[in-house]
Amino acid sequence: MRFIILISTIGLSLAVPLGFADQHAKHKSHKSEKSSQKAHGDASNDGKQSKSNHHHDKNEEKHDHSDQKSTAKQISPEKIVIKVKGLVCAFCAQGIEKNFNRQEAVKSTSVDLDKMLVQVHLHQGKTLAESVIKELVTNAGFAYGGFVEE
Amino acid sequence: MRLTILMLAFCLSSEVANAHPVAFKGSTGIMGYHSPFLTHNQINHSFEYWLAAGLHHFTRPNLGNNKFATVASVNILAKRWNENNLQANIYFNLGAGRSELSTEPETVGYGLVQFDIEDRDYYFLIKHLQLVSEEQLEFQHTVIRAGLAPYVEKFDGIHSWLILEFQHNEFLESQIVDDLTPFLRVFYRNLLFEIGQSFNGFTRFNYITHF
Numbered sequence: 018m019r020f021i022i023l024i025s026t027i028g029l030s031l032a033v034p035l036g037f038a039d040q041h042a043k044h045k046s047h048k049s050e051k052s053s054q055k056a057h058g059d060a061s062n063d064g065k066q067s068k069s070n071h072h073h074d075k076n077e078e079k080h081d082h083s084d085q086k087s088t089a090k091q092i093s094p095e096k097i098v099i100k101v102k103g104l105v106c107a108f109c110a111q112g113i114e115k116n117f118n119r120q121e122a123v124k125s126t127s128v129d130l131d132k133m134l135v136q137v138h139l140h141q142g143k144t145l146a147e148s149v150i151k152e153l154v155t156n157a158g159f160a161y162g163g164f165v166e167e
Numbered sequence: 168m169r170l171t172i173l174m175l176a177f178c179l180s181s182e183v184a185n186a187h188p189v190a191f192k193g194s195t196g197i198m199g200y201h202s203p204f205l206t207h208n209q210i211n212h213s214f215e216y217w218l219a220a221g222l223h224h225f226t227r228p229n230l231g232n233n234k235f236a237t238v239a240s241v242n243i244l245a246k247r248w249n250e251n252n253l254q255a256n257i258y259f260n261l262g263a264g265r266s267e268l269s270t271e272p273e274t275v276g277y278g279l280v281q282f283d284i285e286d287r288d289y290y291f292l293i294k295h296l297q298l299v300s301e302e303q304l305e306f307q308h309t310v311i312r313a314g315l316a317p318y319v320e321k322f323d324g325i326h327s328w329l330i331l332e333f334q335h336n337e338f339l340e341s342q343i344v345d346d347l348t349p350f351l352r353v354f355y356r357n358l359l360f361e362i363g364q365s366f367n368g369f370t371r372f373n374y375i376t377h378f
Contacts, residue, residue: 103249105286107322111357111377112191128322130287133251156192158216160249 097137097145100162101154104133113157120145120153134165186359186375188242188258188281189219196377202369204229204344205308205336217244221260223277225298225306227268227338236298236305238264238277248284255284266298266305269339273300290314290328309335314352328352330361 104110110128113135117126122143127136135154139145147164154161188211190196196211196219206226213219219242227234240262248255260279265272281294292312298305314330330350337343348371350363361373 102251103247103254105252105254107320107324107326108354108357108359108375109187109190109254110322112194115194116191130322131319156216158189158191158244158247158249159254 095139095141097139097150098165099135099137099150099154100165101133101135102160102162104128104130104135104159109158113154113159116153116157120149133162187244187256187283188221188260188279189213189217189244190377192216194377196375198375199373201372202346202365204369211242217247218242221262223262223264225266225268234268236264236266236268236275238262238266238275238298240277240279253284253286255282257282260296266300268298268306270300270305273305275300275305285314287319288316290316290330303339304337305339307335307337312350323356325353325355327354330363332363 101113104113107128107130110130114126114128117123117135117137122139122145124138124140126138128134129136137145137150151161186196186198190211190213192213192215194213196213197209198211199208200206204227206228207223209221209223211219211221221240221242223236223238223240225236225238226232240260242258242260244256245259246257258279258281260277260281262277264275264277266275267273275298277296277298279294279296281292283290283292283294285291290313292310294310296306296308298307310332312330312332314328316326316328318327320326328351330352332348332350334344334346334348336346344367346365346367346369348363348365348369350361350371350373352359352361354360354375357376357378359373359375361371363371365371
């Protein structure tokens with residue numbers, strides 16, 4: 018009984034500041050990311066949308082240009098390349114392949130352990146929001162490191 | 168057919184699994200460890216990447232079929248470090264069940280603490296597991312293992328590791344087994360096997376899969 022109480026106490030005291038704090042912070046950043054995406058008309062996720070946001074006043078135009086630039090760098094219509102931190106074990110990385118392949122927009126996924134990259138091939142005309150990509154990587158147990166230009 | 172093979176593998180194998188007690192969200196993992204004096208089978212389902220529920224079955228084959236324990240657990244990934252070239256984890260399992268591993272059937276609490284760290288070349292794990300009844304420590308089990316990958320393979324290849332494992336097992340009746348075992352670990356995609364022969368002469372076989 019004493020052991021259970023002791024383990025519970027240790028578990029809770031470590032889990033709250035460590036794991037769950039991380040989780041909470043991730044959730045927060047996820048939320049803020051979502052809201053910033055909304056504000057930008059999800060520009061970073063859909064090239065077409067970012068083009069339609071292009072016709073505004075000059076200040077906004079500048080902003081949209083930078084978005085468009087990053088869109089061009091980050092997403093090609095058929096292939097997305099993502100940096101994934103912690104991707105060191107092929108056995109554990111099965112989840113990332115599985116999670117992505119479950120997505121309707123995804124044609125196939127390949128994992129490069131040497132470069133810690135995941136290549137996601139999309140069906141023609143399909144896109145995958147960055148927030149979804151980030152969530153898929155997180156749910157597989159890894160850390161999303163952003164898009165990579167190949 | 169797939170399920171039948173997996174269930175068969177589960178029945179044939181066993182483990183105090185030296186793997187992650189929590190895997191990717193929505194996954195189910197089956198693990199088994201087998202030695203002549205202890206087997207531990209477990210099945211875990213991960214509801215989140217940091218939370219899983221587990222069901223464990225322990226037996227002591229050298230003492231016959233009536234020495235066993237069945238435990239349900241909650242598995243928590245308390246902390247994970249995802250770095251550029253490595254991953255490290257701290258896990259806790261807490262649970263309860265029935266045990267007659269050492270005495271008459273009684274309610275027991277189950278606890279596990281595990282730390283592991285690995286990159287593509289090296290691997291280290293330490294864990295401690297206990298089954299505790301209201302009055303006594305039924306069973307405790309400590310594992311320390313270090314591994315080395317003789318070659319670095321691509322994602323889809325056949326991976327292998329050379330692992331040296333130290334185990335300390337202590338049962339209620341003070342039967343203590345300290346053992347050092349070199350293992351060969353081989354895995355392909357989501358199927359992993361380990362086989363080893365300890366310096367005390369015990370043959371060990373471990374098996375892990377998740378889907």
